[in-house]
Amino acid sequence: MIFTNPIALYLLPLALIPLFLGVQRQEPYPSLSxxxxxxxxxxxxxxxxxxxxxxxxxxxxxxxxxxxxxxTIERFGQGAHIVLLIDRSASMNDTFAGRQPSGAEESKSSAAKRLIKEFVVEREHDRFGVAAFSTAPMHVVPITDHKDIVLNAIDAIDRPGLAFTDVGRGLAMALSMIEEDVLQGSRAIVLVSDGVAVVGRKIQDALRTEFARRPVHLYFVYLRTEGSNSMFAEPAPGVEDTPQALPERHLNKFFQSLRIPYHAYEAENAEAIKSAITDIGKLEQTPLVYNERIPQYDLSRWAYVLAALALGLLLAAKLCERTLKHPGAPSHAA
Known part of the structure; x- marks a missing residue:
């Protein structure tokens, strides 16, 4: 326990007074022997x-x-330390049909935000960090167990994005966030993007080195726009098979070459995003040791409640006092 005004404790010996002085009216009696x-x-x-x-x-x-x-209390559970890496390029503001949302339609960004928030709320023991990227990566929230902060950060991902998608530097930032997290547990990066990105050769080499240094699981949720190329499909005869022509396919191939636990999901609607996130939740169920911080709890209100109840009892006893008179006998209190 702690006391915000400890000088008041010097008055505490006064609490012993009722043990020596009665709290009821005293009446004279000749003898009770x-x-x-x-x-x-x-x-x-x-x-x-x-x-x-x-x-x-x-x-x-x-x-x-x-x-x-x-x-701080050390607890045990099932889960992981997860960095949510969110694409904030301008194309994420479109629907899965490739147009601006209207009426009941929602953008890819809005659908991803809604379902990722559900994922965060359902994961009781996971710790989350949030990063975003478009033309440049943005460090939003470090890995933390404060779910309210994470949810507020996710709420901001459907703000208007910029034109380009620098997924390579976004991944580098996510890895640096994992490096800063000192607690033990499984690490994972969940990349949510519509995938129109080319990772340069120098950044690829740097990412390979960084992924080789630490055990990290990588999940890629590719939000595929209607009519765009699948990242799993082989190119048709005569189609140029280059990162510039088929960026989704070559991004997936690059991730496969990292020699880390990697899972790719192709989502063409909100239901497919939910299915992918549910599968990620099933895969990230390793034993986890985490620290739960219990904030300072004010007990003074309960001290005043105790005092009020005790004073109420004393007041009731005082109101119940009666003086009974008998012929030839002194008055006394009942």
Whole structure:
């Protein structure tokens, strides 16, 4: 426990006063030696004395600002440390049909945001980081267990994006975020993009080196626009098979060449995105040790509640006092 105003604790000895001074009105009696001990009256008397102690102690502890100290608890669960790498290029603002959303239609970005948020909420023990990329990568939120911060960051991914897709530098940033995370556990990058990107040769070599340094699982959710090329399809005869002509296919081939656990998903609608994210959740179920931070908890309100209840009991006892008069006998309190 901690106290925000510890000087008030110097008053705490005052709580012992009811143990030595009765809380009820005293009445004179000639002698009680001839009467049997009244255990009920004795119990009530001590109960009222203890209530007096509780009332004074509660008020003093409330003034002292008693609270439980912030602490960290080590817990165990199933999950992973996941960086959500979100494409924010201009093409993500279109629907899966390749046009601006209208009416009940939603953009690829909006659909991805909605379903990723559901994924974050459902994953009880996972820790998440968020990065975005278009012309340049953007470090949004480091890997954390604060789900509210992660959800707010995801809410921003459907803002208007820029024209280009630099997925290579986006991956480099995601890897640096994983490098900064010191807690033990499985690491994963979930890349959500519509895939129209070419990774330069120098960046490919740098990424190969970085992926070889650390065990990371890579998941690529390719949001395929209607009529665009599949990243799994072989080129037709006579079609130029180059990264510039078929960027989705060559991006997938590059990921396959990294020699890391890699899974690719091709989504042509919101239902397919949900299916891909559900599958990722099933795959990322390794044992995980994580620290749960318990914030400081104010106990002063409960100290005042205790004091109020004790004072209520004392007030009720005081209101119940009666003076009984008998012929030839002194007045006494019941």
């Amino acid at each position: 001839g009467l049997e001990p009244d255990r009920l009256s004795l119990a009530i008397s001590w109960a009222l004395r203890i209530a007096g102690v509780a009332a004074i102690a509660g008020l003093i502890l409330g003034m002292a600002g008693v609270a439980l100290r912030e602490r």
